[in-house]
Amino acid sequence: MESARLLDALNPAQRDAVTAPDGHYLVLAGAGSGKTRVLTHRIAFLTEVERVPPWGILAVTFTNKAAAEMRGRIETLLARAVRGMMVGTFHGIAHRLLRQHWREAGLPETFQILDADDQQRLVKRTIQGLGLDESRFPPRQATWYINAAKDEGRRPDACDPGYSPVDRAFVDIYRAYEEACRRGGLVDFAELLLRAHELFLTNAPLLEHYRARFRHVLVDEFQDTNTIQYAWVRLLAGDTARAFIVGDDDQSIYGWRGARVENMQRFLADFPGAVTLKLEQNYRSTGHILKAANAIIQRNGGRLGKSLWTDAGDGAPIELFAAHNAEEEARFVVERIRAVIAEGGARADCAILYRSNAQSRLFEEQLIQHDIPYRVYGGLRFFDRAEIKDALAYLRLVASRHDDAAFERAVNTPARGIGERTLDQVRRRARADQTSLWDAACAELAGDALAARAKSALRGFVDLIEALDAGTRDATLAIRFERAIERSGLKAYYEADSKGLAESRVENLDELINVASRFVLTQEDVDAGLTELTAFLAHAALEAGEAEGEAWEDCVQLMTLHSAKGLEFPQVFLVGLEEGLFPNARSVDEPGRLEEERRLAYVGITRARQRLTISWAEARRIHGQEQLCAPSRFLGELPPEVLIEVRPRAGVSRPAAFGRDATAWLAARGLGRGAPADEALPYRLGQQVRHGILGEGVVLAMEGAGAHLRVQVRFAEHGAKWLVAGYAKLEPV
């Protein structure tokens, strides 16, 4: 593609970014401002116009989805496949580097990746191994501590626990856990990044090699980088490459897991002559929605500063609904969704966004009641399922006998008579000999500490793994999985499962074989020295697979605000805007955390393209306790002129006893009073009316007032529909 055509589709600000000359750039890209477009066009521009070879470009993202999309769009732009360009996630790229340079990184060639669940189990075992009390030192918190340290680049020796006995124990656990990982050849997610950083830090020739190779380093979602990711980019690109980073400090919502918004400011300080470019024109949302988003985010301090605008119109006002309780909120939202569908809208156009997963239930119940297909994001992903992880554990042992996490999982699943006592003996032996569980098991088989029965059970397991390895070494991946699932007894075990889950579990195992049969090794995998099995196992750990549910089916989308980042929907329902829930009670005391909640609100609002409906409930059950709720402070931060209050039933005033603050708040904005009970409403509930096209029906509900008055009518032939009274011209019958 020639450069003119490449730039045609861009606005001036985007074009400036795409064609920016020599130097470092921070592209401050507001929500819906065409960030991915800029990144992909920039890469195409570098390739086509500046003639940078593909292997001179490194493009880093956070999610596999983003990486895949970026690669796809670059290839579309260039109308050819790009070979040798490194496009991937931080973790994927770190993994690749470690595979290629495992010796320099101090890892065994067959190292395996621990996912979050594996890691937690191993930490737990480590705590037990140290003889520590799990209730005093909960594995969850210990894992948290370890990951936080790694995200900051700290090894155990660099941890300063101060005088806190708990923190001291955590450092001990961290140290022991590291040792367990070393024995088992195991690398957790944080470790991938830390090792990749250390690899460059301690290996000058290697660093020079990659510095010479990557002339351009592009990073997406820079506001989400943690300390170690920043350090890695700085080390690799700071002095020799041209860095092009894209991000939005206003959408930084992962501070709680180590992301550092400050990295954007640090970039400007650390990368000499770095220039900030802003993308502020929004192509997604209506003017009213952007006005609300801007008003909210303006309350935050220390922003790099930008303001979204659009040349599209204001659009519909943002609707605000105060429900008496959470059930009513759910009924209302689903009612509105039915109206959207009735008017010919797609279910998939509607998204319900909430602060915490527990909120999904009430909406699901309503959706089920009305037979509306829906999809909840963020459920168990394919490779996270127990039966899949069981099967993978066998193959992990085939690939690496020392993988203790896999050993623990597979050894007695399904039960084969290897009890806790036997296992404890093996674990003690492993600790004493500083070896893997596998080696310890083999040693125990040769010794005489175990009873004959235990020995024969353990022998059976060891022989099984050896047989799976030797017997299928030249077979296809699918056959290797099939054999493992069959011979381990997993298949029979899950077939016999009585809890009604049997069928789906067996189906999942079959699907695993399918996935394995479709898996193809890429050239990059081969270059990094990966075998088919190793590559597949890494793929399973790093790309946990799509969450449940068919994305292509037309269903209502339910997800947390965090999951919604990066997505957009024509109709967004932002629910549960209550103090304590959103902003979350745990975040309101610290200004920094409150600002992150506010950014979450900003993210939520900017997901909406055409219509945004915000709701809150005056009462809801939290942890089983009915609680009265005050409206979220974020509601008070919305500009009144873009809001319209929607009422459950026109003319019926809400009991004043609830929502004191809500009533006061709404009243102060002239929103709370709504229409007095019978202020010139043109229709009555239950009234018979006629519509020019839809025919005769009965008025079910009304909301809004004046020009915004909407009327819900159940038509004899077309069912219930919401109509704007001003347009619909309903005639009384």
Next chain:
DNA sequence: CGCCGCAGGCTTTTT
């Protein structure tokens, strides 16, 4: 070994 019952926890989760 496996099932059942109860206690305790519970914000968000790209990899």
Next chain:
DNA sequence: GCCTGCGGCG
């Protein structure tokens, strides 16, 4: 209110 994980029992 709901899910997990542990401990006791058969």
